[in-house]
Amino acid sequence: MSASMAEDIVIGGISIPPGKRKRVGIQIAKLYDYTEMTIPVEVVRGKMDGPVLFVSAAIHGDEINGTEAIKRLLARRTVLSAIRGTLIAVPIINIFGFHQNTRYLPDRRDLNRCFPGSMLGSLGGQIAHIFMTEIVEKCTHGIDLHTGSIHRTNLPQIRASTDDPETKRLALAFGVPVVLNSNLRDGSLRQAAADKNICMLLFEGGEALRYEEKVIRSAIRGIISIMNAIGMVDQEKINFRKRKKEVFIARSSHWIRAPHSGSLRVTKGLGARVKKEETLGVISDTFGQGKIKVRARVTGIVIGINNLPLVNSGDALFHIATFEDSKAVVERVEYFDEMLE
Ligand SMILES: [Zn+2]
CATH class of the missing domain: 3.40.630.10 (Zn peptidases)
Incomplete structure (x- = not known):
């Protein structure tokens, strides 16, 4: 310049x-x-x-x-x-x-x-x-x-x-x-x-x-x-x-959608690392019956999340990004979060 x-x-x-x-x-x-x-x-x-x-x-x-x-x-x-x-x-x-x-x-x-x-x-x-x-x-x-x-x-x-x-x-x-x-x-x-x-x-x-x-x-x-x-x-x-x-840089990303309508309790929050088949959240009816687990398809990091607990079947719930080394990413995400305190 x-x-x-x-x-x-x-x-x-x-x-x-x-x-x-x-x-x-x-x-x-x-x-x-x-x-x-x-x-x-x-x-x-x-x-x-x-x-x-x-x-x-x-x-x-x-x-x-x-x-x-x-x-x-x-x-x-x-x-x-x-x-x-x-x-x-x-x-x-x-x-x-x-x-x-x-x-x-x-x-x-x-x-x-x-x-x-x-x-x-x-x-x-x-x-x-x-x-x-x-x-x-x-x-x-x-x-x-x-x-x-x-x-x-x-x-x-x-x-x-x-x-x-x-x-x-x-x-x-x-x-x-x-x-x-x-x-x-x-x-x-x-x-x-x-x-x-x-x-x-x-x-x-x-x-x-x-x-x-x-x-x-x-x-x-x-x-x-x-x-x-x-x-x-x-x-x-x-x-x-x-x-x-x-x-x-993420390899790819995808949304995990609600497999069923109901109310969602999230078990894996934003920034968490999830393994293939691991439970991300549980959907149940108003009386807590008929519990259905929402599972991860592949190992990755939760980079986006739905905050509304009332979900319809097909709603986008968890945005998962996949990486070469997701362990290194989650460590970095935690460190970055602390640094901003
Ligand atoms: Zn925008």
């Missing part, structure tokens, strides 16, 4: 010169009563030229751990005053869903299936298009923060296309113990970013509609680690303690 002075960046019609920090509202739509809906964005620019990183959250409006993580990141003055390049922070993309505590848009669409979008498309398509042109296309890198969907918790994990060497390097640099090599989904922000050659990671952690301290901390640590890995900050200079980062 050349150490030359950077040029102005224009977002939402506002010009942000190098060395400045500005809050911008990107107009996306109006409500029925003509209330203006804007996506709030904060742009932090170093004096020197460098990478342009967007960090976004709540593309699913109820996934708010990331919103809190971005808020706290923006308070880390030591980090932000030391950056080369530009940080574009977008704590809430799906502003409609955020207000309603829901994943979706008012027309029940999933915004993360509306990319790259178009101005002639649905509301989701229009927001996606504006987000692409105003933010994503001006960036070199991106991190999008998610949580499990409602009533589900995810172990902090990175989802990325690890077939791409640079994306793989960054997926490992983020520092959470588990990485899932996940295929790009049609219509997702990640696919649209990849089509524009922007290196993007997706972070998953915790549950919808909650602030979870450890998840928030792991997201902030991960973002700063990425800023270091792409040359935006120098960890040595910002008082950011380097820690051992042992990261494991």
